[in-house]
Amino acid sequence: MVQxxxxxxxxxxxxxxxxxDVVGSFRGDDHTSNDHEPSEAIVRGLVAAAGVQPSxxxxxxxxxxxxxxxxxxxxxxxxxxxxxxxxxxxxxxxxP
Amino acid sequence: VPKFRDDDDLGVSPIDGLxxxxxxxxxxxxxxxxTAVELLELTHRRTDILDPLVHAFASQCRxxxxxxxxxxxxxxASGVDRGPLQGVPxxxxxxxxxxxxxTRAQSSVLEQPFxxxxxxxxxxxxxxxxxxxxxxxxxxxxxxxxxxxxxGQVTTxxxxxxxxxxxxxxxxxxxxTQAGLFLGGLGTDTAGSVRLPSSxxxxxxxxxxxxxxxxxxxxxxxxxxxxxxxxxxxxxxxxLILSAISEQKDAVTNGLTGSVQGLRIGIDERMSNVxxxxxxxxxxxxxxxxxxKGLGAQVVPIELPHYEELSTVATLVMCSExxxxxxxxxxSHWDRYGAGTRASLLxxxxxxxxxxxxxxxxxxxxxxxxxxxxxxxxxxxxxxTLAPAPPVEGLDLGGIVALITTPYWSAxxxxxxxxxxxxxxxxxxxxxxxxxxxxADSTVLRVADAYQRVTGHHLLESPEMTNRLAQNL
Numbered sequence: 001m002v003q004x005x006x007x008x009x010x011x012x013x014x015x016x017x018x019x020x021d022v023v024g025s026f027r028g029d030d031h032t033s034n035d036h037e038p039s040e041a042i043v044r045g046l047v048a049a050a051g052v053q054p055s056x057x058x059x060x061x062x063x064x065x066x067x068x069x070x071x072x073x074x075x076x077x078x079x080x081x082x083x084x085x086x087x088x089x090x091x092x093x094x095x096p
Numbered sequence: 097v098p099k100f101r102d103d104d105d106l107g108v109s110p111i112d113g114l115x116x117x118x119x120x121x122x123x124x125x126x127x128x129x130x131t132a133v134e135l136l137e138l139t140h141r142r143t144d145i146l147d148p149l150v151h152a153f154a155s156q157c158r159x160x161x162x163x164x165x166x167x168x169x170x171x172x173a174s175g176v177d178r179g180p181l182q183g184v185p186x187x188x189x190x191x192x193x194x195x196x197x198x199t200r201a202q203s204s205v206l207e208q209p210f211x212x213x214x215x216x217x218x219x220x221x222x223x224x225x226x227x228x229x230x231x232x233x234x235x236x237x238x239x240x241x242x243x244x245x246x247x248g249q250v251t252t253x254x255x256x257x258x259x260x261x262x263x264x265x266x267x268x269x270x271x272x273t274q275a276g277l278f279l280g281g282l283g284t285d286t287a288g289s290v291r292l293p294s295s296x297x298x299x300x301x302x303x304x305x306x307x308x309x310x311x312x313x314x315x316x317x318x319x320x321x322x323x324x325x326x327x328x329x330x331x332x333x334x335x336l337i338l339s340a341i342s343e344q345k346d347a348v349t350n351g352l353t354g355s356v357q358g359l360r361i362g363i364d365e366r367m368s369n370v371x372x373x374x375x376x377x378x379x380x381x382x383x384x385x386x387x388x389k390g391l392g393a394q395v396v397p398i399e400l401p402h403y404e405e406l407s408t409v410a411t412l413v414m415c416s417e418x419x420x421x422x423x424x425x426x427x428s429h430w431d432r433y434g435a436g437t438r439a440s441l442l443x444x445x446x447x448x449x450x451x452x453x454x455x456x457x458x459x460x461x462x463x464x465x466x467x468x469x470x471x472x473x474x475x476x477x478x479x480x481t482l483a484p485a486p487p488v489e490g491l492d493l494g495g496i497v498a499l500i501t502t503p504y505w506s507a508x509x510x511x512x513x514x515x516x517x518x519x520x521x522x523x524x525x526x527x528x529x530x531x532x533x534x535x536a537d538s539t540v541l542r543v544a545d546a547y548q549r550v551t552g553h554h555l556l557e558s559p560e561m562t563n564r565l566a567q568n569l
Contacts, residue, residue: 043446050419050445051427054438062442069443072408073451076458079405 039066107329107555109276111565114138116555118279118333122180125172132168132183136161136228139185143230143277145568146561150253152272153187156231160196161185164228171226180336182226186281187273189266190232191239192216192324193313197229201315202237202249205429216313218282218324218341225340230278233268239289239317240265240418241436242493249434251488254297255558256524260485263296264496265289269327270297275561280328280337286317287410288480288502290325291514295480295527298516300544300554301327302334303502305534306509309342318417320456321410321506329554331515331544344537351538352545357392359543361385361530362473364400367501373482376520381479384517384528384547388477391546396473401465402458403504409455409462410503411443416452419444436493459507466508470533475540477530480514484524501529511537515544516553523559 040063047054047062054062107116108124115121115135124130130138140158147153168183193199193211200206215223222229234252236243242264243251252267254260255274262270266283270293273280283290285303294301302325309324316322326337335349342348363385370378385395419426419441426433426441433441469476478501486495505512512531519525528547532540548554 046446047442050423052423052442052445053427053430054442058438058442062446066446069446073412073447073454076405076409076412076451076454079402079458 039063042066109557109562111557111562112138112141112569114142114276115279116276116557117329118180118184118336119330121184121279122182125168125183126177132165132172132228133162135183136165136185136230139230139276139278141569142275142565145565146255146275147272147277149258149564150255150271150275151250152233152252152268152275152277154190154200154202154232154234154250154268155197157194157196157229161228161230164223168226168228178224178226179340181222181340184227184280185230185278186222186227186337187230187233187269187278188219188222188281189269189283190235191284191315191317192219192282194219194229194232197232199232199315201239202235204247204432205425206238206315210315211313214313217310219313221341222282222337227340233266233272233281235284236265236267237434237437238315238418238422239284239286240440241434241438242491242496244434244436247432247434253488254485254524255561256298257485257522258560259487259489260524261296261488261491263292263294263481263485266293266301266327270294270299270301273297273299273327273329274558276557280326280333282324282337282341283327284314284317285323285325285506286321287414287506288500290327291480291502291512291527291529292500294327294514295516295529296485296525298519298525298527298553298556298558299327299329300331300334300513300515300548301325302331302338302513302537302541303505303511304338304342304344304537305511308344308535308537309338316417316421318414320417321414330548331513331541332548334513335538335541335545338537338541344535348538348541352542354542354546354549355392356388356543356546359393359475360396360473361388361393361543362396362398362469362476364398364403364476364478366399366403367478367482373479374484374520377479377481377483377526380518380520380526381477381528385477387547387551388543391550393543398469398473398476400476400504401469402462405458406462406507407503409458410507411497412447412451412455413459413507415440415444416447416455417444440493463508466510467533475530475532475536475543477528477543480527480529484520484522484526505529505531508534510534511540513540513544515547517547517551518553525553
């Protein structure tokens with residue numbers, strides 16, 4: 001058997017582990033719901049705004065995933081220290 | 097016209113006489129060993145035997161391919177030589193438009209005919225170079241997610257072990273090239289979709305510098321990350337294909353000098369030690385670096401700036417842009433998408449506009465830091481994946497993504513090649529990724545080519561496939 005890595009980049013993995021949970025849920029895997037009422041409201045709102053209609057099982061897992069997803073995004077704001085004037089780059093790279 | 101190497105080992109399969117590389121085929125076509133039609137028929141025979149096992153083809157266009165091969169032979173006979181791809185059988189990932197086969201992206205919702213049934217620009221360029229297009233290779237749905245049989249999606253199998261996955265999303269290109277159903281072709285790479293199947297299937301694949309290969313006629317996944325890339329057995333073959341489709345032309349092949357003397361290779365120990373990756377991957381990586389050091393390269397310890405954050409950025413940007421492209425279809429055809437595809441796309445729905453802008457700002461900021469890094473080293477090497485190909489059974493997106501090192505370079509728009517460096521104890525291929533600064537495509541290919549001039553991993557066929565061939569020929 002291929003052995004999984006014994007350690008990985010933890011922050012990155014938290015994000016992807018949640019992705020995995022979402023996929024598992026969409027396949028109909030078992031999952032255990034926790035009390036994520038604020039997250040659930042946010043997820044339902046975002047999904048409704050997007051105009052898509054996932055199942056209740058999909059909503060439940062998205063809700064569970066949301067906090068880690070949000071935390072991964074928030075880390076992107078925290079690394080900004082010395083480049084506050086840096087604009088976004090929608091086309092990379094520039095000319096040589 | 098770019099030149100092919102005439103000092104190349106012919107690399108012919110002992111099973112059925114198929115040339116394994118484009119360089120070998122090009123030599124044989126010019127020496128009269130094969131005609132283009134004979135070469136095509138060799139691949140068709142393999143396809144008939146092996147494709148029912150690996151499922152590399154989404155569709156084939158045999159009549160059109162025969163016409164193209166016949167035209168290539170007529171050109172040879174009349175002294176017309178359009179370069180080393182003339183008469184060579186290749187395939188195109190089913191994300192790239194072709195006039196003689198449908199483009200479906202393994203989806204039932206993509207509008208038909210995609211791109212008005214015309215050739216993508218890269219396909220036009222391949223045809224102009226005389227390549228023989230044999231068909232469309234399987235992709236994961238819209239190059240995203242994981243295969244979902246519940247909506248009729250095909251799962252391509254790894255030629256080295258049919259219970260294992262190929263890596264994605266250019267699944268059919270990886271399996272089909274390894275199995276000899278074609279000698280190479282075009283994949284697409286957003287966060288690793290050329291490099292991952294190349295690594296897991298034991299072939300070579302290049303993600304070119306972003307923007308140097310035209311995307312017209314390619315189904316979008318994420319506009320600011322997508323690129324077409326060549327896949328073939330060898331780095332030299334990838335250079336030949338890239339020369340045909342990109343703006344960089346002959347500069348790519350001319351740069352393959354075979355020398356890495358004095359080249360500085362950065363190594364981030366966080367990604368290549370046994371605490372992080374599979375023991376066999378760590379061992380093969382050390383061995384490969386040893387080969388390159390033996391050729392005169394220097395290995396320099398480095399730390400990639402903001403590795404975790406930039407890898408997250410690649411995924412966030414991909415999911416956000418993909419959601420923008422798919423939103424309308426998701427609203428009307430939710431149940432016709434695969435579960436993994438829906439899950440990935442919904443992550444885009446959970447990402448705000450400011451988050452997307454911040455992710456793009458991080459790209460630019462980290463690109464600046466990495467530019468500084470490339471003043472100290474010429475290229476950076478990492479394992480392409482932290483473990484060999486996972487089993488198809490129980491395949492999950494999170495588990496896959498946790499194993500890959502490719503998104504970082506996608507976010508930078510940088511060129512990165514994956515090439516085979518040996519096998520795990522279970523006989524599964526292991527790949528090394530070598531990345532460089534933007535427009536250093538020739539440099540990263542030079543490293544892979546230099547390695548392949550003194551090793552033979554890229555020419556090894558799957559025992560599973562050769563046994564099946566031997567039983568059926």
